[in-house]
Amino acid sequence: MNDIAVSVTIITYKHENYIRQALDSVFMQKTNFNYEVIVGEDASPDNTRQILLEYKEKYGDKLVLILHDENVGPSGNSRSVQKMIRGKYVASLEGDDFWTDEYKLQKQYDILENNPQYSAVCSDFKSVSSEGVTVIESELNLKKDIVKTMRDWLNEGYSVHTCTVFRRNIFPIHDEKYIKMRYAERTMGDLIAFTLLYDAGDIYVLRDVMSAHRIAGANDTSSFAYSQKTRAIEYTYMFMRIIRNLEKYLDYKYDLSPRICSRIATVKLGKLLGSVTYKSSEMREVMKSISFKMRINVYYRLVKAIIKKAFKKLRSLYAR
Numbered sequence: 001m002n003d004i005a006v007s008v009t010i011i012t013y014k015h016e017n018y019i020r021q022a023l024d025s026v027f028m029q030k031t032n033f034n035y036e037v038i039v040g041e042d043a044s045p046d047n048t049r050q051i052l053l054e055y056k057e058k059y060g061d062k063l064v065l066i067l068h069d070e071n072v073g074p075s076g077n078s079r080s081v082q083k084m085i086r087g088k089y090v091a092s093l094e095g096d097d098f099w100t101d102e103y104k105l106q107k108q109y110d111i112l113e114n115n116p117q118y119s120a121v122c123s124d125f126k127s128v129s130s131e132g133v134t135v136i137e138s139e140l141n142l143k144k145d146i147v148k149t150m151r152d153w154l155n156e157g158y159s160v161h162t163c164t165v166f167r168r169n170i171f172p173i174h175d176e177k178y179i180k181m182r183y184a185e186r187t188m189g190d191l192i193a194f195t196l197l198y199d200a201g202d203i204y205v206l207r208d209v210m211s212a213h214r215i216a217g218a219n220d221t222s223s224f225a226y227s228q229k230t231r232a233i234e235y236t237y238m239f240m241r242i243i244r245n246l247e248k249y250l251d252y253k254y255d256l257s258p259r260i261c262s263r264i265a266t267v268k269l270g271k272l273l274g275s276v277t278y279k280s281s282e283m284r285e286v287m288k289s290i291s292f293k294m295r296i297n298v299y300y301r302l303v304k305a306i307i308k309k310a311f312k313k314l315r316s317l318y319a320r
Helices: 019-027 049-064 072-084 104-114 150-156 176-183 189-200 224-230 232-249 257-273 280-290 292-318
Strands: 004-012 033-039 062-068 089-094 119-128 134-136 146-148 165-167 202-214
Touching: 004 019, 004 072, 004 104, 004 189, 019 049, 019 089, 033 049, 033 072, 049 062, 072 176, 072 189, 089 104, 089 119, 089 232, 104 119, 104 165, 104 202, 146 150, 146 165, 150 189, 165 189, 176 189, 176 202, 176 232, 189 202, 189 232, 232 257, 232 280, 257 292
Parallel strands: 004 033, 004 089, 033 062, 119 202
Antiparallel strands: 089 165, 119 134, 119 165, 146 202
């Protein structure tokens, strides 16, 4: 009999400096239900695997390890983990992030158990440097718990973090149509996950800071964040393909083009701020590939983001 209520999933690659903290933050959880931890290790060239084997000796069957002999990429690694899930709910955690509240799983589990209208539960989170130093104490700075909808997803994008608990049955992992859409690209699974979560229901966001997101450092060349900075145009085209695949998968139930506009505006802003590199000719080709209406939307979002950053800078100066 399966008595696992929550499956905690972690995909990891080159996380020897972080994976202990991630695992410790999971195993410190205090719950009145059983949970398992499933880790997919993608043939890291460092000591990540050795560390996982140490934890396996300590925690036994509570820790399930999937050890790839060859690198399969984030999507392939994620798929191998999803096949092993047994819980009614799934809690996702990146191998370089960690949880900060020992009752995180219990609180989020209780909300989902008592509120069938929610597809997932997130929380506020803090950002830390690659060395673990807190950079931002509260990313969302909420005064109360809130609820996010599909409309918020289209207008705001990633306004909540991926450290979340969601209902397992939302993702039909054995359905061929889903598999073809989900694994058409090697990465950006979060884009697909959030779209399907919002399609299934609203997302409840707790005001409490319950997790920490690690910002990629200059030496974290294997991280997705680093790759996006140096291969921004390539990832933008990938983003666009995923959005179009999602629209088709959902039988064109939604116009997801605002997500594309937001992505392009973010890349443009990154270039202005010096955090993203690409040739101007490459961006011109991207803009040519979208409709005139979408181009207007891109510039609207870009100007809005610039004004927001300017006001934030002014507030910080006056606060000194």
